[in-house]
Amino acid sequence: MSQIDQLKYKYARLNVLEKVIVINVIIFLLALILNPIVPSVFKWLRLQSDFYDVLYKPWTIFTHGFVHFGLFHMIFNMLWLYLLGRIFMNLFNPKMALNIYFLGIIVGGLAFLFGYNVFSSFFTGNAYLIGASGGVSALLIFISAYLPDKDIRFFTFNLKLWWIAAAFVVFDIIGLFGYNAGGSLAHLGGALLGFIYAKQLEKGNDIGAGFGRFMDSIASWFKPNNKSNLKTVHKRKSKVAGYDKKEFNELNTQKKVDSILDKISKSGYDSLTKEEKDFLFRAGK
Secondary structure (H helix, E strand, O other): OOHHHHHHHHHHOOOHHHHHHHHHHHHHHHHHHHOOOOOOHHHHOOEEOOHHHHHHOOOHHHHHHHOOOOHHHHHHHHHHHHHHHHHHOOOOOHHHHHHHHHHHHHHHHHHHHHHHHHOOOOOOOOOEEOOOHHHHHHHHHHHHHHOOOOEEEEOOEEEEHHHHHHHHHHHHHHHOOOOOHHHHHHHHHHHHHHHHHHHHHHOOOOOOHHHHHHHHHHHHOOOOOOOOOOOOOOOOOOEEOOEEHHHHHHHHHHHHHHHHHHHHHHHOHHHOOHHHHHHHHHHOO
16 A cells, blocks of 8 residues: 555544644645745635625635634644544534534634624724634633533643633733734624524524534535436435434434433532433433
């Protein structure tokens, strides 16, 4: 097996978010190589604050998420994406991970445009947005809102993931008054998307399903058509997060039960709220 075949094999074994990390690293390295030769090439990928520029280059609402300012910027985003991906993939399917991540980038970009064009007296100057922070923020807040009792290991002790998420949101609100106000707008836009996504998913509504189908239709343009002319008719089942309704409800119930039992093991039964006690009683029937 050649080295190229080995690389292809290793890439195929990565989960979808790890593949996104690889793509980001490759684009970053290309930026280092090409920027001295063609310094204007990445102006066609970054998102400008000028609304009319976006009308001229609409793809930048998406492509800005694959361009990073510097090595530390890229490493910070990709490290968080890797850590969050390890948590996320244990609960949900790959398509939902991509939906939240890419919608976070898009909504973060829209928040950036909204701030600079609606509140132009506050957010002044001709700025531009690059980086995957909107997508990373969306995943972080989604997991924190959906799994509020989730712990993350930090050196020798555990931290609640929502503590970290809350700290990020506070820093970004403060950042609206700093030099990277555009980046903070994108982070908060992604965070809002992640929070709404989580709360809707708890109700059984996968708000990213339509976006996922749209991305699938685009991806199908680049795939060879090996289908026969024979049509296959099948009944389409309603799914949430890659599961049918019954499977999702069972998963969601088990997730809540596990969270309550974890709380009991740490703080005792008396620490539960009335709603948690009632839910545990109903789940035990």
